[in-house]
Amino acid sequence: MTFDIEFQDVSFQYEGARSPALQHVNLAVRPGEIVLLTGPAGCGKTTLCSCINGLVPHYHEGTLTGRVLVRGYDTKRARIGGLSSLVGLVFQDPESQLVTASVADEVAFGPENLGVPRDEITRRVAEALQATRLAGYDERDPFSLSGGEQQATVIAAIYAMHPEIYVMDEPLANLDPAGRAQVLRLVIEVARRRGKTLFLVEHSLEETLPFVERLIVLDGGRLVRDGPVEQVLAAGDIPGVFTRPPIVRLAEAVRLDPLPLTPQDFYVRLRDQYPLGRYSEERKKEPVPPDGSAVIEFQDVHFSYNGQHAALDGVNLQIAQGELVAILGRNGSGKTTLVRHIIGLLQPERGRVTVLGQDASRTPVHELARRVGFCFQNPNHQLVAFNVLDEISFGLNAHGIASEEIDSRIQQSLEFVGLQEYRQAEIFDLGKGQRQRLALASVIALRPDILVIDEPTTGQDPRMAQDIFEILRRLNQAGTTVLLITHNLGLAAEYATRAVVVRAGRIDFDGSFRELLPDLARLRANSLELPQTTLLASLLAAHGVQPWLTTYEQLAQAVQALTGAAGAH
């Protein structure tokens, strides 16, 4: 039997690294297989992908032992160019992979490199754009597209090269829920259409598991699980490394067989296996949001970037002292534009933004910044220094904090975000999640009254995302008012005290999550994706389960009560 990808006892250590990135990996992937690889951040997923097209060891230098065979070619002896004609590799950040000025050129770039004749290139470009639903985008500038469209462009560019093997390294990580669904569908379709091998790396198991055949778990550079999806799921969780989707864990707890992967399956099987009674748990009172004085107030705020298309269209919003507010909405709805007004990076064309009693359009940004902390979406876009210490002291110096105090503030803020071991580290050595927390630390160090944070969990593994929300909750409990933009509806519902949905520059919804979560039409219109737990809860609503439950624990209690009361068959 010949394999498409074969790892024979492969270990790799980056030059200058203290520990190996991969250790004794043995792996064989058959042609046409669809494989999902998962594992915590820093477990070696990207290194493993880079081995497949020869970036390791030809571009990223280090010591590679064992053999990596791609369609029988030893990658050590092949060139990246040759391997890239067999292996199409898509990375996490679409923007970083764009190299030309139009979508058509971007898609043509690979085939041009392969020396494909001109007529054939034109045909392939048209075909790839069709397959990725980008027809008509030919002359668009890739950098002006949305994240989802950019990732689709990158996939089209790989598709046009006609590779035998697709390797996708977290292709969904930087996208909003609408983009994720679109790109995931695309990825699966692209591989299925041509019957090619797909090697997919993803954190989000809930979305991807229903589409794959085989699941591999990587931890600390070692393969810890490898097998058919059902088999790997049946083997249970690995604490801190591999947490199965809540639906699966719950199904196991109530002994559903076979294990369902979607809430719909779960519901059907639960109904088949148990006579469901009614769940009547005493309703917990809705948490009362703090009703302190308003610290942020938008009064009929209008704004547009080009004078024509309104980015904010008559926004009225009040945020009270001590709230933890989640700002939700699809990409391009105006969320970021909204929060940028709070610190004066944008000024309203009409209307007024008042922050802590000051008119935000008249107060210089650096003055507002004394009391309002602001974290940008991409941590790389806000780093201002080369190492951790300078990064945090930058703001402290700008605020004129006494140098004796700076030290203790740095220590405190690093401890707050759990980066104390990285005090002496260089920025380059930090992963994306760590950079995100560093950015947060450098804002926390300024002890703001209000913290505004824009999508802090993009591209992070589920555990790191939860950690960030924990940090925000602790800050909030210590008295900081927190405004948070997020696409993660599940975590937002669990942690935030109030939901604000922005749609086409207007406030579409402002209220509690208990009101928002059951409103499926509204969620769909704003491309907000319910977590699987809440989906299941809404399916069970007829049996008395509250459709706004979000956490595993809440749902487990409900489901066990439903089944326990009736007793198993």
Added chain:
Amino acid sequence: MPIEFQKGESTLHRLDARTKLLLFVGLTMVAVIIIDPIFIAILFLVLYAFGARAVDRALLNRNLRVLVAIFSTFSLFQILFFTPEDAFLLFHLIPGREWIPVTVEGLIRGVAVFFRFFIVVLSVHLMLYTTPPVYLVLGLTRRERRRGLLRTAGVTVLLGAVFYAAARLAIPEQIARLPFEAGAQMALGAAVAVLAAFVVFGLATHGLPPEMGLALSLGFATVGILSQQTQRITDAQKARGYDVKPKNLIRRVRVLTALLLPIFLATLERSQDIAVAILARAFDFNISARTYRQELRFAAPDYLVMALIVGLILGGLALNAMGVGNPTEQFVLRALGA
């Protein structure tokens, strides 16, 4: 303000990228050859009129306005220090000591120089504004295509004729001084011109290797990204309580240095990303056999523009050779009774 491609459908947009490159090189030569201030001003206005139809006039003006002060200084230097011996003296800037004479020739030269610089700058702007960087690079990059012998010979002879005519007009004395009979002189001149044409044509069609072409196009693309990046970093610094526009001059310099580090970081990161991205797309598959999606083809307007440029160069040289290259100056001097 980076000069980035602006989408459009104007005449300039439709010209072949190579024509626009030639236009830039040709106009630079024309600006050196033509010395009459009115001619050159008219040329500038014509070019500006074309430009204003191609890109947003406000954008164009904003970019040119910055240069007015600088070019005025150049022009002032010409006025103050260009003083040929038999020039028509107007007055001395420091009259008592007869220091720094201001002459008619100097003034006229000053005006011409002002427009000369603007023609060069404007033609670069128009080239970059109306041509997607990728096409410019493509125009400069080598491609493996066979050319008909007849076509090559035709172009070489045509180019040679232009060279020969230009040489006769520009350096007639030097040619006349050659120790040959008139007939041999002409034959030799023609041979040298054709040889030069062959070399120039060969170099021009050979083009840059694809690696350099790609490096150039990535460079173009990065300019836009860098300006975005600068804005993001400035915003991040402001949001951290950093006053990015302090009144104190020394602090302003420190603000700039604080900006340099993150931009350096961003550029470094971007260049690594790009290296990985192009390798993953098989850039080193077989570079000499690389193909291109777009083919550049000259059309009628391209030939017209080229003929126009050649006409301007030869015409300018002819006027200069006949001693009527600067009628404005002659007119003014005659009016002043010199």
